[in-house]
Amino acid sequence: MKFSRLSFSGLVLFVVGWVFLFQPLFQSPIILLRGFAFPCLIVSVLMLISCIDSPLVFRFIFGMSIVGITAGLVCLFLPTQRTYSIHLLAVSALTLGISTPFRRITTALGAILSATGLVFLLPLPLLIYQSEPLARSNQLRPFALPLILTGFFLFSLSSSRKILVERLALGGIASGLIFLCQPFWEGFYQAGFQILLSGLVGFITISHR
Template sequence: MKHKRLFTFGLILFISGVVLLFQPKVAWLRGVSFPCLLVAVLMLTSALDRAQPLGWRVIEILSGIGLLVGLACLLISDLRRYSMQILATSALAFGISTIYLRATAILGGLISAVGLFLLLPLPLLIFQESPLDRGNPLRPFALPLILTGVLLFSLSSSRKVLVERLALGGIFSGLFFLCQPFWEGFYQVGFQILLSGLVGFITISHR
């Protein structure tokens, strides 16, 4: 009875989050949808019985599709505003439900590495003549990828100590970038790195 009630509340919260995410008029409601979707995923997965693998496989398949949809939204400028919520929610659900832990950990690490590469100013050395004087046009792609990769990696990796160290490294690096007074480029990426480190540390601490 308790699990049924938890599943019902989680489903209602998930539907509410989807409605808030895709409503076209009020931008801040899309921000409200983010915690709604994440909490809904946690409630839905907590309500499932590990002895019944069918439900877990359904979540794994749907969240895998969600990851592909989120990546597609990230690449389409008109849909990019939905990508963060879709990717993070799908990554959380996939990381909790998947049985392919090693492959998921590798995929998460690769996605995080791509996001960090796009976040830091290094790509501008390739795409722009004067990278230090201009903004990073690739940065909008970075944070959704980093958070997605961090969630996948921290939920599926068997090396918990390594995940904790990487997360703490992200936290300290983010704080350093935020506090250093020398270059605005690193200051701008400090928050994203700090947030990603916190997400990884919280996830691995409660796994």
């Protein structure tokens, strides 16, 4: 009975999350509902996966996760569809990290995506040659958070080095707090929030593995 209730609740949350994300019933999108879509999708995926014990279903989830990450990356590079990219990437990365049979490849992919996101967030050449590299004019910044979150999910779920993941996550939390609290450069505030959020995601994920 517990299984059926959990799977039903997860399915309802999953549908609600997608409705909040795409909002097919509204002529103009409501930003607040898109904010609710993210936790609904994450929680629903965790609830549904916890009810699955079939290897065949896990293979199907693995395949769909790859498709989801590919679609999320495509949306990320399309300005009109970029709103949906972080939802697609995060949910797909979560399911891929849980279902993947290729742990080392997934760990390496997560590390590459996280590093790429950090480079986009804090581009060192821009830090040197521009006065406001972290301002809204930085065209790389919109790509940073989706890539960092996706990489952290993949890395923290598939890596066998749990202590290393915990240290990296705590380092991200500490760095984000330092960036948020420093009084010298306003441009670091938004970067600090994204680094702090990514560190928290990584720490929570590795703590509940």
